[in-house]
Amino acid sequence: MERVFNFNAGPAAMPEDVLRQAAAEMTDYRGTGMGVAELSHRSAEYDELHHRAMTDLRELLAIPDDYDVLFLQGGASHQFMMVPANLARGGKLGYADTGVWAHKAMEEAGLYGQTYTVTNAGPDYTTIPPDFAVQDGTDYVHITTNNTIYGTQYREFPDLAVPLVADMSSDILSRPVDVRKFDLIYAGAQKNLGPAGVTVVIVRKERLAQANTRLPKILQYRTHAAKDSLYNTPPTYPIYLMGLVFTWVKKQGGVAAMQARNAAKAARLYEVIDAYPEVFTGHAAKEARSQMNVTFNLKDRAAEADFIAAAKREGFVGIKGHRLVGGLRVSLYNAVTPEAVDALAAWLTAYAERKG
């Protein structure tokens, strides 16, 4: 079977070169006579690839030395509890409500402090409100930088007087980011970084030093920071795949090059959507549009199921919108090629010309 055009929202497309290398090394990693999944996590070979992945991520995102990089498990959903469990200090916890994932993060924090909504984009979640109503005695403010379901994304990040925490699961490594704006960044890997099963956390060391200690060791960031994320057995194979993705991003020219490529991909699709307002309607407000997830509807919503089926026959996979909002969603993570986007844009144009 030929490879399809994979626009899944996550887990999502991975670079084909990465997959081919992983397949070639599956039973013998670099002459060890073992696959990566069979290496001891205490072996020199695993240790090297583990630390290389950390170093590459530091280089790609220009992570300052006073930040720790952690490779954890459990996905962003697990960070929803680890963030407040570690960082709440008896004060209030402010959450920017820009969608259901932001809302879930806030819910989990409720056990650890008094949560409140610092900004609210509901109920339609088509915008990214720029104003933050930060209350006195706030321990941190939490934002979700890209909202996959609605196709909205922060362009700029707020300057606040309190620590800023970001769920970057769906746009990390898609663009340069000033890490210093954040005290903690977390991201499940399964969109831009690699396969599901590993979570990246980037955290200011000073914040860790103040973190709560009355927690199980395994739930404390400091436990993992002290051992370079080798306190317990890490998800070695997912970390290996993620490391291959980092190498691939470096070869593409790094995150600045990814940003340019991603901006062009997104612009190509938004252009088609905007060119045929009698056929397509964008979901997100224009100024809040995401470069990662392009969400839209057919004007003729009854035709959407047939549209998705027809797309699938052409090899365009994963364009059905999230069940909460319906419609269509095309995800354009780093590994989605410009060629895939061009093919889809041409097909959308032909569809619109027929219907328009």
Added chain:
Amino acid sequence: MERVFNFNAGPAAMPEDVLRQAAAEMTDYRGTGMGVAELSHRSAEYDELHHRAMTDLRELLAIPDDYDVLFLQGGASHQFMMVPANLARGGKLGYADTGVWAHKAMEEAGLYGQTYTVTNAGPDYTTIPPDFAVQDGTDYVHITTNNTIYGTQYREFPDLAVPLVADMSSDILSRPVDVRKFDLIYAGAQKNLGPAGVTVVIVRKERLAQANTRLPKILQYRTHAAKDSLYNTPPTYPIYLMGLVFTWVKKQGGVAAMQARNAAKAARLYEVIDAYPEVFTGHAAKEARSQMNVTFNLKDRAAEADFIAAAKREGFVGIKGHRLVGGLRVSLYNAVTPEAVDALAAWLTAYAERKG
């Protein structure tokens, strides 16, 4: 490079057939035009493999219908906190101290109840004490069925008046087990089940119904049980590899066949160790010997480093003992072939004949 004889303690050898299939399917799983790591966890294809893995595990271990099977993340170390967080009910928590992992499990439980040692095999941990001093008001008793570092293993499980919880990370699926003896079984995958990054939990439904609710949702077993472990994005690729291992075990004849094969493998090595008492000394007491991890020393301990290096030149990898006890350890999980064990036994015999 040829495949080596991999006796790693975990992550450990995987069946070569499994790795070859995974490599072949890396860029195209069953004609989808996508690799498994690229499939949406909400897709029909992933859903099928996810549930097939659950069904296969149920069949292999004869798990009764009134137990839930969960695929979680974080390894056994994460279960050290999830077990008491969910199952402690204000009473005491009894732990069988049969090694450092058992001890770590007990430490994490300290935040959730009054822990005590129900049986103690320390400080050498060469035995499996059969007697359990269960105190009144005990919520559960926790055992570690196989102790990788020391090479000890429970042959029989206690009949207690309180719920029994077992860490089976290093011997699950190596032998038939009467699941009904336990209220909860957990196991990191990276020894007998597959790659690191997925954790199996088998739990009596009745126990879940009584579990604590004042916990973050992500830490509650019931959250995952209610959604067939699809509450959040599961570690899809590790689960896929684990599923391939389940299929492989079924082809080998199931866990009874694995037990026979494992017993023969272990007997072969213990036979050599016992045949040359002037060269080798077994670590574990004979009646407590593990069929998964054969631990021993050279009488001439100063020769161990050279011995390990010489073994490595012959293609025998991973036989160095854990840093806590030193010496030698040969791990014989399901995927270690009888041929690998025969080769090692022959080499050990030749070594002993030369030295003896």
